[in-house]
Amino acid sequence: MVNVGAGAGAYEPTDREVLAVEPSAAMIAQRPLGAAPALQATxxxxxxxxxxFDAALAVNTLHHWTDLRAGLRELRRVARKRIVIFMRDPSSGEPCWLTEDYLPSLDPSRRNSAIVGVIREELPSVKSLPFQLPRDCADGLFAAYWGRPEMYLDAEVRRNISNFALAEEGDVAKGLAWLRADLASGEWDRKYGALRRLESLDLGHRVLLAELA
Structure with a gap:
């Protein structure tokens, strides 16, 4: 398997042979001892x-690519059997309260919708498989804390989420101040407190699977 846009290797399986491909030398340097070998490339x-390779994997990375169609065609070129993509499809699942109420400028829906459209054009056989995020999701992706809103007030948590790094500082500060106030007053729990009791939630994350053979 080749893992394209592999980052520090958080999403790689450990029960099979993997080659990681990552453009950033800094991210490659963060890969732990024992991680799959990494190749610096785009x-x-x-x-x-x-x-x-039997399969090509791309997890939460397509929005970083400079030429989406070229990248998808490269996945198709190097994979013999299948391509597996993980991302959020905004046309599916529940809306995210964080962008609906507090940080609309961070909403990736328009961008992700365009990405999904291109995937379907380049990989006509692709199937969409639902993936519910657990409330205790250990991965720090943008919607991971849907049932733990206080986590978004933690600067260290936000530093590990690219959506915040790319956002206007003023927009983020205003939205977080509003969230902090609503948590303190109990307004957030009046509107969304039921989320704290759910084990998982479908926020539109999908495994997009294209069989090539």
């Missing part, structure tokens, strides 16, 4: 032979 130009 999704748009994979220095790999045709059909050299």
């Amino acid at each position: 999704a748009e130009r994979l220095p790999l032979p045709d059909q050299s």
Whole structure:
């Protein structure tokens, strides 16, 4: 398997042979001891032979690519059997209260909708499989704390979420101040407190699976 846009390796399986591809030397340096070997390259130009891997994996990375179609065609070129993509499809699942009420400027729905559209054009066989985020999700993706709103007030948590890094500082400060006030007054719990009791929630995250053979 080739893991494209692999980052520090958080999403890699440990029960099979993996080659990681990551453009950032800094991210490669953060990969732990024992992680899969990593190659510094971009999704748009994979220095790999045709059909050299059974599967190509891309997890929460397509929005970072500079040429989405080129990257998808490269996945299709190097994979023999299947392509697996994980991302949020805004046309599915529940809306995210964080962007609905507090940080609308961070809402990736328009961008993600366009990405899903291109995926369906480039990979016509793709199937969409629902994935519910658990309330205690250990991964720090943007919607991970849907049932633990206080976590978004933690600067260290936000530093690990690219949506915040790319946002206007003023917009973030205003939205977080509003969230802090609503948590203190109990307004958030009056509107969304039932989320604290759910084990998982469908926020539109999908495994997009394209079988090639």
